[in-house]
Amino acid sequence: MGQDVDSRAFTREDRQRYRRKVRRCLDVFAQMLGEATFDFDRPMAGLEIELNLVDADYQPAMRNSEVLPAIANEDFQTELGQFNVEINVPPRLLLDRGLRSFEDDVRASLNGAEDAAVGQGAHLVMIGILPTLTSAHTGLDAISPNPRYRLMNEQIFAQRGEDLHLRIEGAERLDTFSETILPEAACTSTQLHLQGSPEEVPRFWNAAQSVAGVQLGLGANSPYFFGRELWRETRIAVFEQATDTRPEELKAQGVRPRVWFGERWITSIFDLFEENVRYFPALLPVVDEQDPVTTFEQGNVPSLAELRLHNGTIWRWNRPVYDVVAGRPHLRVENRVLPAGPTVVDTLANAAFYTGVVRALADQQRPAWTQMSFHTAEENFHTAARHGINSVIYWPGIGEVPVAELVLRRLLPLAAEGLDTAGVDPVERDRLLGVIEQRCLRARNGAEWQVDVVSALEERHHMPRYEALRDMLRRYVEYMHSNEPVHAWPED
Secondary structure (H helix, E strand, C coil), rough: CCCCCCHHHHCCCHHHHHHHHHHHHHHHHHHHHHHHHCCCCCEEEEEEEEEEECCCCCCECCCHHHHHHHHCCCCEEEEEEEEEEEEEEEECCCCHHHHHHHHHHHHHHHHHHHHHHCCCCCEEEECCCCCCHHHHHHHHHEEEECCHHHHHHHHHHHHHHCEEEEECCCCEEEEEECCCCHHHHHHHHHEEEECCCCCCHHHHHHHHEEEHHHHHHHHHCCCCECCCECCCCCHHHHHHHHCCCCCCHHCCCCHHHCCEEECCCCCCCCCHHHHHHHHHCCCCCCCCCHHHHHHHHCCCCCCEEEHHHHHHHECCCCCCCEECCCEEEEEEEEEEECCCCCCCCCCCHHHHHHHHHHHHHHHCCCCCCCCCCCCCCHHHHHHHHHHHHHHHHEEEECEEEEEHHHHHHHHHHHHHHHHHHHHHHHHHHHHHHHHHHHHHHHHHCHHHHHHHHHHHHHHCCCCHHHHHHHHHHHHHHHHHHHHCCCCCCCCC
16 A cells, blocks of 8 residues: 555644645656656566455454465565555566566465465465455454554544445345445456556557546446445545545535546646646655755755655546656556456456557547547446446447447557567567467356355355355465466366
8 A cells, every 4th residue: 555654643733844845756757757867778568556455254364464474575564454464566677487487486486476375274265355355344343453543544534524334236235334445445446557658658548548438347346235235446546435535415515536537538647646746735744864966966866855745645547656666756547446356367368468558549639538538447347346247338439339249349459569679589478478368258257157156155065145155265375276268267
């Protein structure tokens, strides 16, 4: 969930100082976009995966403080819930067999982490929402001890002024309240990072927004929450509501949510950072000692610490990122659309498809986002979250079209083209895009597999819902370790 901060109470003066400083950072960032040299000659791709911990009964295991020291790998770190950990896979070039090296490294890291976790009485699970999670697992005592998370919880509720209301209408209905932001921890995602130049990144962002609905349709893996079958990617609805700082009255006034699809196509990456500063008050007003103006005028690269911290507390589904690595600034789009899992090969197939399509769309003379409204892209996103791979969405030049048909007819060739431009090995390109192709032909992703198995256990074996969810999760973990793509998993 972003950079660490110390535990503290914030004053009104803190907020005023922070506002002045973050605007100062924004001014410097605007200047840098025109004058600085950003690192993009050899653009890198990155990957983060959030994971759940379960015990021997496949219930949430509140053990990340024991598991992480046992893993003893700096690529693994805490997340909001004590039943979460995250792996940050070092970025790399996509040239040649870069995607294969991603896959091999992730599998090796996860296998090693699983061995360490078992020694602490836990197992790792890559899944969008842990099906066995209940409201009893989301109390204040389940928040990870990192001070950032408790501060985040306090600040969200201070701005909201009342309990969180979670209300989701899907195949079944959920209507409940939460005293913490822990339902957010239920939402474990795969985050894809795509680096580019100041000229490329706004086109990458527009392209990512235009295909976000397609991504969800293909990769949905979160059909259950608190024991209810809701949306195919229920994680979207839960995350939007679990970090909402607005009471009902502010929603009615049109105040923007902090989990945000956005509201317009952009021409500069500056547009997104400016919106974040203009529309959203600080959650964590921590002021850094560095003066960005002086630093930049002296010929050095400013950290823009306040701008980066603020940016990390606005959860766009495609988030713009400014970072400094080895003394050089760079820009990237952080794609936060996809859930975790089901397998490493499914994850890398999703990554290959996304990277290829975004690069290809960004290179077009008249790309998709110039031919459809931003509102339509947002509608596609929420439609796909509800209905998954069986969604019907809008695409320019076609009109209303099933997601699977759109991918097979139009987007897979585009993805192959984009991966070729990035220099990806053709064998790896075809292997991973072949996973996407078969997923479409069989209309089978993680969400569909979960629902089909649970339905069979309930109907044929007369299992109560929670027992069916637990048995499904047991099978899920077994098949996850096989690394066979989810479209090939058996139901029995």
